[in-house]
Amino acid sequence: MKEERITYEIFRSKRKTLALQVRRDGSVVVRAPYRISEVRIREFVNRNKVWILERQEKFAQIRMQQRQFSQEERVAGRAAAKQYVPQRVAWYADRMGVTYEKITIREQKTRWGSCSSTGSLNFNWKLMLLPQELLDYVVVHELAHRKVMNHSPAFWAVVEAELPNYRELRAKLKEYAVLM
Numbered sequence: 001m002k003e004e005r006i007t008y009e010i011f012r013s014k015r016k017t018l019a020l021q022v023r024r025d026g027s028v029v030v031r032a033p034y035r036i037s038e039v040r041i042r043e044f045v046n047r048n049k050v051w052i053l054e055r056q057e058k059f060a061q062i063r064m065q066q067r068q069f070s071q072e073e074r075v076a077g078r079a080a081a082k083q084y085v086p087q088r089v090a091w092y093a094d095r096m097g098v099t100y101e102k103i104t105i106r107e108q109k110t111r112w113g114s115c116s117s118t119g120s121l122n123f124n125w126k127l128m129l130l131p132q133e134l135l136d137y138v139v140v141h142e143l144a145h146r147k148v149m150n151h152s153p154a155f156w157a158v159v160e161a162e163l164p165n166y167r168e169l170r171a172k173l174k175e176y177a178v179l180m
Contacts, residue, residue: 006045006052010038018044022055024062067179074107074125081105081125088139089121096162098146112138112173115145126179134176137169 008028018041019031032041045052069077082105089103101119108114113123121142127135140162148155159166 006049008045010041020045020048020052022052022059024059026056026059028052028056062177077125077128078105078107080128081123085123085127085135085139088136089143092136092139092143092162093146096140096143096147096158098143100143100146113142115142115149117149119146129179130173130176134169134173137163137166137173140166 006028008030010030010032012032012034015031015033017033018036021029021031023029028045030041030045085105086103089100093100099119100115100121102121104120104122105125106122107126108122108124111122111124112127113121115121123138123142127138140159144155144158144162147158156166163169
């Protein structure tokens, strides 16, 4: 059996511990303190080889499943989202007693939505490909940031007040990461 050699990039900083990251493209990053030798880094990578290979395989499978959208599909998806998402935002904002600034529809690679400190909301047009309950979860999640701008227990209490089953919805949403 041929021994697989793992290639990796090293980023050094003032950190105290070694850390591994496998990116979505399968590349490996080692974050290391300045004082750690290359030999110790190589040993660390070798000790974690099984984990690295498993993550690389998982990301390879996800990349194979990812759907490629045509320009026409993107345009139609954005148009549909620009029409529909603001309606859901307005409805939930009224129920939750929050305000917001503007809504932007984008195509982010890793996020379904975001909320800025100024109250601007961004949503991924691919939300239109999800079941409505998951789109609503993302809307409620972002609007909850209008009350609490972090992911503390207080934030999750705001989400739960609107969607008592948010944990289940959040878990389901992770299954749709292949659309990103």
